[in-house]
Amino acid sequence: MNVDLDDHLEEARRRIAEAADEAALRAVERAYVDKGGVVAEMLASIPGLPPEDRKAVGVNANRLKTAIQEALEARRSELADAELEARRGARGFDPTVPGTPQRRGSLHPLTQLQRHVEDVFTSMGYLVLDGPEVELDEYNFQKLNIPADHPAREMQDTFWCDRDQHLVLRTHTSPVQIRAMEQLEPPFRTIVPGRVFRNEELDATHSHTFHQVEGLCVAEGVAVGHLVMTLRTALREVLMKDDLDVRLRPGYFPFVEPGFELDVRCPFCADGCRICKHTTWIEFCGCGMVHPNVLRAGGIDPERFSGFAFGFGLDRLAMMWAAIDDVRHFLEADLRFLEQF
Amino acid sequence: MDVSYRWLQRHVDLEGVSPGDLARELTLHTAEVEDLRPFAPALGTVVVGHVVSRERHPDADKLSLCRVDVGNGDPLQIVCGAPNVDARQNVAVATVGAVLPGDFKIKKSKIRGVESRGMICSERELGLGEEHDGIWVLPEGLSVGAPVAEALGSIEGPGGVRALDWIVEIDNKSLTHRPDLWGHRGIAAEVAAIRGLPLKPLDLELPPTGDGAPFPVRIETAGCSRYVALPIEGVQVTRSPDWLRMLLLAAGQRPLDLLVDVSNFVMLDLGQPNHLFDGEALRSGIVVRDARPGERMTTLDGTERELGPEDMLICDGDEPVALAGVMGGEGSKVNPGTHRLLLEVASFHPVTVRRTASRLGLRSSASARFEKHLDPTLPGKAAAHLVNFLRELGQDVRLPAPPTDAGDWTDPARTVRLRGARVRSLLGVELSTAEIGALLERLHFGVAPGADADELAVSIPSARATKDLSIEEDLVEEVGRLIGYDRIPEQALTDAVHPMARDERRVLVRRVQDRLSGGARFHEARTHTFLPAELAAALGVADEPYVRVVNPASEGLERVRRGVVPSLLGRLETNLRERPEVRLFEIGKGYRPEVEGDRGQPAEVHEVALVLAAPRPGPGARFDAGAQARLTGVVDDVVRTVRRRELTWSRAEGPLPGWAHPGRTAVGAVAEAGEGPPVALVTELDPVAARRLGLEEHDVAAAWIAVDALAAVPIPRSWFQPLPRFPGVKVDVALECPEELAHAELAAAVEKAGKGLVRELELFDLYRGENLGAGRKSLAYHVLLQAADRTLTDKDCARFLDRVERAAGDLGARLRRE
């Protein structure tokens, strides 16, 4: 009997060890453990055995069953581990096959740059203001110290609108300086990004429609040194160049006195390149101390308050930034252009 | 303006100030130098040759055979075609291998059988003007074989380059406010101030004149404030000396003959234009008057011009002889035989000259100067300068009569008080009031003590007082630019920064941009503010009220757009050539002339414009696959994102823009906002407009969202809802109804039938077909019923459907039970 038992166990263990998958294990399970299997037959044979043997056979049958079940479980676990291990292999994997495409839209490059500029200045306490593009002559010129016969009016090639010629398409964002002074109590700091118009021939570097960012800061005791520090700090962030250098030189704008041109050290080269016309300086913005006539036009006492103002072109900055070669791209709504940003 | 370095040396000693220093210092202290370049670089490549002998060419009458010594002991044989070449001349020789302007390379050649080893140059070949009747004859005593530039005296510039002269080109725009800098004397005065150098004296006194009768002058117009007329006799019209011709060339002025050159020299030296008439051609006397309407005259360039009262004339009696400040007339042109001259030096009204010059397209170096409010004391000085300069050139000038000085003008020189404290506070520099005074004196201002110890009384000379300097701050600028802005220490702002007012519009615009360019996959465009006439016509909006530009960039660009949608519609066709589907948006402004803005200007509307063009959906497509439904979904999503609100859509009433489909336009309002203006509009592109734009093959929808109306909608606070504890049940509801019954009504009825249990309701099918009969449709909804306090059963569903059936019946619809 015992021999029989050992044979069965040995045979079952051999088959289990050889089993490569669940189906083979199930076959062993059916042959030994299930109804009609070897264990069941052994138990079924008990009534026909001598009474003294019955107990031993019963014990042996159950021992056999338990041993086979344990072997089956162990093998199952082994196979499961092997399968997991197999799944961890690298077969069928090509890391260069692209992921599922997630299509997207795009923000206009001028929007992206404008946001960047707005964020830099708002972090420095500047309020972002907006003003009308169809503007009164009074705000675009007169209140900015540009009287009726001033050459700047022809110099800037203004688009005049009907309605008795009191309306223009604003030639700069500066009229918002006056609107800001009328609306805010000093001290205040504000920037005005916006669209401006000049009646110029369209070519790769000139458009009759372009974008400016105007800045204005009015407080007690504001001096040229404040303007320099403000612009140098801000432009370091805008141009993302920590050691950016700036310089002031004389510049003429009727609404500031003294007036300056501010140059930034060319961020693209060390000793001259095409972009800086081999001078290492790039003319970046016009600026100056707000003219007392302009402060007065905005209802601010120039003896008590002073201020600085600046203005730069967003289009030119974007062109420099992304090496865009033609200003006309900005307003053409051509998807081949827009999708690049 | 081109400034000659060599010319400046007439006025200030530039020892130790290189052309590069000069250009840099002018940029930092005065005006922008755009370029610094060597004058006539070819003079550095040609050498001084001495013509040893000249013979006739054996086979050509007009050619000479020259032997030219170029300093190396081996005279070159050169064939020359110029009539004026002769033995013992010094000439400019381009030897074999030299390259002349225009990339002209000199090679060894054979001319009519005779070898020629180089070229004897004319002025034109060296880039020195147009003279090419003969070769350029150099002065005696030059070092033979040396480069011509070196022999004539060269100046070292940047990079060790040597040239006869250096041209400092100054940006005219940066001289707009500085009439005093339109001549070399003025620039030299700046250099002297910057460097603290003395300015050389210049004799501006007229020599004694005869006592003949002054030339009669009458001024009949307010456009001329001063007219100096001086008869001059005894001038021999010859060729100017080379040094003068070179100075004029360096300053960008073509030399002609002595008279023209001297007149130009005085203009380029003092900045004061002047004119020389043939005195013999003037019969009556000078009258300065406005032109009559339609009056004609022929200018120096031989063109007959039609004039009007806005133009100013110089007349001989009644006969126009010059267009004041702009151009002389043909009749009184000076010619080589002229011996009696009349010199005109005048002050003309800047705006009159500017308008005439720009209307006739005759901007000249003279008109550019008159436009700048010239110093009215200059005419007398310039007349004296011209006479003195003629004498310097060896002309035996006679002045038969004293000058006529007509007109009504005042010297603008004035005194401005300047507080030292004002300079210190605006510039932010430590300068004593005495130091400030010393700086201003360097700039040629008169400085006297003011009312108190800190105040200066600064007298501003006439040259700076016409336009530029009138207030204290102007003098602050003078001090600042002279010390150099790099000497101003940086300062941090210390005023209190207030928390900023929340800018609803800006926050909203950014969120809309992000939502549309992100999830909705739209591309942001920016388009022109001008609405082209052709596009306006195609879209049927040409006759709406527009703000119009009087002087458009080009014909057809008069209209300033009312809204942004038309601009985007105009960009669809070209984009669709490249791709099947286009999704564009723009956040921009439009103008409504019929509505007044805050200061009386036309009202401005901020608009989110959207266009979507796609292929038409196929027959099996879902009911909401079309462009209009998609765009409606996008607008709903935007409003939900930025305002947490649902739009209520209704059929648009009243007049619509031409591009909106008359039967398929919806306007969206925020329900709680009541009867306010619509927040959004969505439409299919009108088929007529679509055909005109070449978009017939596409399914095109357009929409706008009113930015300000949307920004005015408050964002509701969203209260926390307890999470559902009991599962819900899903029920599909299909309703068949007449075409006229709106989805919104059916959906409301279904919701009501749920008695508060409808948690979600989604239209998933909209069907029209023959089996339903004409004028009928079928709508199908997924409905989720859920209760907060129990698990719903089949019985609840059955009761819900019964109620839906009754409610639908009341509306004329039928519940379809499959």
Ligand SMILES: [Zn+2]
């Ligand atoms: Zn560079």
